[in-house]
Amino acid sequence: MLIHSPQADPMTTNELREEPRIPGFTYHHLPVADAGVHLNAAVGGDPDATPVVLLHGFPQTHLMWRHVAQDLAADHHVICPDLRGYGASGKPAETADGQTYAKRTMAADVVALARALGHERFALAGHDRGALVAIRAGLDHPDAVTHLASLDVLPTLDMWDVLRGTTAAIGFHLYLMAQPPGLPERMISADPDAFFGHFLDLWSQSPEAMPADVRAAYLRACREAVPSIVADYRASAFVDVEHDTADRLAGNALRMPVTVLQQDWGAALGFDAEELWRRWAPDLAHRTVSCGHFMAEEAPDEVTAALRELLKR
Template sequence: MGGIPGLDERTVSAAGVDVHVAEGGAGHPVLLLHGFPQTHLAWRHVAPSLAEDFRVVCADLPGYGASSPPAGEDSPAAYAKRETAATMVALMRELGHERFSVVGHDRGALVAFRAALDHPGVVENLAVLDVIPTVDNWAALHGAGGVFAFHLYLLAQPTDLPERMVGADPDAFFGHFLDGWTSEPDAIPADVRSAYLSASRAPGSIHAICQDYRASAFVDAAHDEADRDAGRRLTMPVLAMWQDPGDFVLPFDPRQVWASWAPDLRTRVLPSGHFLPEERPAEVTAAIRELLARS
């Protein structure tokens, strides 16, 4: 699998992390952050279009893809979204961008949310795709709904059990999500699927992914709760997009959840599976452009 057409790839050192990025275009800077179990290639359809009018930076999250793990102690706290968000802000500064917009999907959206909440003077616009803040997500999970989110519990186990279990057949584990979370069979073609699996199957990558999920269980939720209790809210324009759940009844209302954090909110619901940037790239790109028009 090659790179994203029109974007140049390199590795940039930021906050002690070697962050792999693909970047291109000119104009207002936009940081695109991928989800699980993916890499910056998740934006291969969206980024080239945005790069026609914006400076686009697609980054592999620390420990994912070709980016190194966080610097310092190997602990869930090092993978906290607060720490990863600070690394992404440092990355953009290394690239010459003091202010920028950020768009995230899944895990990347949690990092984007934290960047916007912790660095309101830096993040001008925020878009979050198919996710809600960690504290709200844990509160909503109960009963049979937990069946569909089993990986949140498995990967967060505080021992090396998940590493050992996933490591026994990583392609089957990660492939389960790549295949089962999409409503479009061709949305993730064989070469991209292979690239995602290749990036995820190494023992170090598996461990980094588990640490990311441990952070959500044991660190991120506490950060969110403290900020919510302190009345902190997102001060910039926010776009929240999610897949139409169809007949499945969500245990939460995404619009209501995001409205509690974002006074300046717009929303989109798309007929799609989980991987919105790959299944509905035209609609996702159009919605992002509409948000960025406010810059």
């Protein structure tokens, strides 16, 4: 893996200028992969402090961490990237083998980004899609990830196992975007704001937690990234399952302290989320929350407190 020094990409400066930003954070567009992929990252806090990388979920960008990131930046070096394929980060074309958007590839991006910013070891928290990237980073790069937090997701292998029968309807988008290239992209592109906005509405219990300008930024970013978002989800139905299965068979696990925050949707679907998680994370702190899916925006104080507790373990 190539390690690069931080440098701004002048082509993206004007693109980012009018977008909402995390106050007090500086923005970088950094090369992280041999193929020339760049990640957009908001960075704040003391560069010499303990590093914490925060990965966003679907259908969002790094902005979802704006409240948590500002709090943590008081005594940590906080790095909030847009994942490959999302936001203002690079969106390489999907390859036939699915590796371009495999969580293994996206996790390698995150490790390279942290190194480019001067950190060989860092704490890592992810929400939704970002949590899947974080899990893969913890499995593939255990020497780099010191602590790991997952917000409102199950590991890929378990996610597919628990979706069955009529209850699988809640994850219809997983099946739609798993289809071969072409159809899902065309269907979603026909009305992307309706598609992505559906999830912003359905999964939120506190709509006021997502201001109009932030919601508009999310929709705009998704509108411009339909092929790469679909490719990310398609990878989770195929190559990511292969990687998780190999780790399960080999007995690999997350050996660092792990915190999981989830809604209590496990009870509604008839499974024990904590039990599933403990197979992957022996050093686990698992708790349910009462807010909606977008917990870093709906309950930022609770999320920040959980992350600070994790970092003390």
